[in-house]
Amino acid sequence: MSRAFKILGIATDLPRERWLKLRRGTLGASDSASILLHEPWGTPMTVYADKMGAGTEDEDNDYLKWGRVLQPLLLEWLSEEAGVRVIGREMFLLSETNPLFSCTLDGFIESGSEWIPVEAKHTAWKERDWEDGVPAYVMVQIQHQLYVTGAPHGYVVASIAGKPPVWKLVERDENVIADITGEGQSFWQHHVIPGVPPPADGSPRTHAALARLYPGGGGSLVDFEPEIADLLPELIEKQEGAKALQEGIDEMKGMMKRAIGNEEGGRFPNGMVVTWKPNKHGVRSFRGPLGGAP
Numbered sequence: 001m002s003r004a005f006k007i008l009g010i011a012t013d014l015p016r017e018r019w020l021k022l023r024r025g026t027l028g029a030s031d032s033a034s035i036l037l038h039e040p041w042g043t044p045m046t047v048y049a050d051k052m053g054a055g056t057e058d059e060d061n062d063y064l065k066w067g068r069v070l071q072p073l074l075l076e077w078l079s080e081e082a083g084v085r086v087i088g089r090e091m092f093l094l095s096e097t098n099p100l101f102s103c104t105l106d107g108f109i110e111s112g113s114e115w116i117p118v119e120a121k122h123t124a125w126k127e128r129d130w131e132d133g134v135p136a137y138v139m140v141q142i143q144h145q146l147y148v149t150g151a152p153h154g155y156v157v158a159s160i161a162g163k164p165p166v167w168k169l170v171e172r173d174e175n176v177i178a179d180i181t182g183e184g185q186s187f188w189q190h191h192v193i194p195g196v197p198p199p200a201d202g203s204p205r206t207h208a209a210l211a212r213l214y215p216g217g218g219g220s221l222v223d224f225e226p227e228i229a230d231l232l233p234e235l236i237e238k239q240e241g242a243k244a245l246q247e248g249i250d251e252m253k254g255m256m257k258r259a260i261g262n263e264e265g266g267r268f269p270n271g272m273v274v275t276w277k278p279n280k281h282g283v284r285s286f287r288g289p290l291g292g293a294p
Contacts (some may be wrong), residue, residue, distance in 0.1 A: 004150030005093040011104045012090050021091065024051050024259055026102035027188065029119075029144040033137045034178045035187050040137060042205060044187065044198040049209040051192045070159060074120040075107040078167050080156040083107050086118050086155075095148045098181065100188060103148045109155070117145035121158040130160050134168050143176040253286055 008014070008022060027035075031050075034042030049055070075088045088107040093115075095101040107118035120141050129135040134142070134156050142154045157167040191198050197213070200206055257276055260266050265275035265287075274288045 004096050005115075005148050005202050006096060008092045008094055008102075010090050011092040014092065019092075022094075022102065024053060026094065027100055027184045029103045029141040030263075032101075032144045032184055033140040035183050036140055036179060037137050038201060039203060039205070043201060043203055043209070044191075045200055047187070048191055048197055049213050052195070052213065057207075068287075071106055071120045074122070074157045074159060074165055075118060077113040077165050078107075078118065078120075078155060081165075082155065082167060084116075084155075091115075093148050097147075098185075100185065101144065101181070103145045108149075111151075114151050115149050117142065117149055117154040119145065119154065121154045121156065122158075123158055123160045130158065130166070134170060139170065139173075140176065140180065142170050143173055146170075146172045147177045147180060155189055158294070162290050167254040186250065188231075197228040219231045253288070256288075257286065 012015050013017060014022070027047075031047045034047050035253040038044065041236060043130065074087055075086045078084070079086045081114055086107045086109055089105070091105045091108065093103050093105065101115070105115070105117050106120040109118065119138065123130070138156055138158075142156055146152075146154050151172070153169055153171045155167060156170055157165055159165045187198070190196065200210065254264060259278050260274075264277055265273055267273050272289045274286065276284050276286050278284045
């Protein structure tokens with residue numbers, strides 16, 4: 001039985017320009033998760049910006065570097081726990097069935113002519129996402145890899161919030177794969193090929209992608225088409241409402257700070273706590289039930 005994919009090389013060994021060309025000319029597993037789920041790590045606009053050569057928001061950072069350090073340890077742990085032989089190679093593969101789709105395998109298990117993909121995750125802040133099993137964005141990634149490799153199942157191994165790793169066997173899901181291929185091909189045909197950006201949402205990642213796509217430099221004003229011009233009344237109304245809402249929130253926080261005084265915080269009758277503690281610079285920071293604020 002022939003393989004369903006081409007081996008293009010070890011991603012980390014490919015010349016950077018070659019790797020960028022391959023990545024920009026195909027849809028990878030993270031791209032599919034961004035297109036289908038619009039977060040947490042990307043949106044259709046971030047994928048579009050990347051394919052247009054406008055870079056990515058974080059091509060590398062300390063978190064990603066630490067993940068690469070942990071990855072071989074996670075793969076070794078999975079080998080022992082699941083009784084399989086995981087090869088960790090960062091192999092860059094291209095689908096023979098549909099060359100629009102590619103993937104980079106954190107690791108794989110050889111089973112005859114099949115490569116069983118292994119996805120390794122280092123997760124610090126999203127422990128709650130894993131309470132019901134493999135979260136949606138990881139599920140899309142592994143199903144994308146199953147499509148490229150043609151494998152019947154794959155593995156996910158994750159270190160969550162510094163706790164001992166967990167692993168899951170994930171079966172191939174043709175319904176998810178149909179969504180991946182259908183949405184991916186539509187995205188490519190309607191946006192990447194004609195160079196037409198997808199609709200913008202309000203996420204910070206989309207706004208960052210727009211800033212990379214359009215760095216500015218022009219000196220003229222754009223006359224908005226009716227589709228955009230008609231947003232003005234609603235924009236004004238929402239901005240005024242947001243201002244009034246923020247003023248109300250700030251007033252309530254001020255009342256709480258006055259009640260706290262020089263103490264560390266306060267407690268509501270239902271047990272919820274707010275704190276107003278100084279940081280290492282001596283500046284007090286207010287932390288409420290829904291997060292931090294000045």
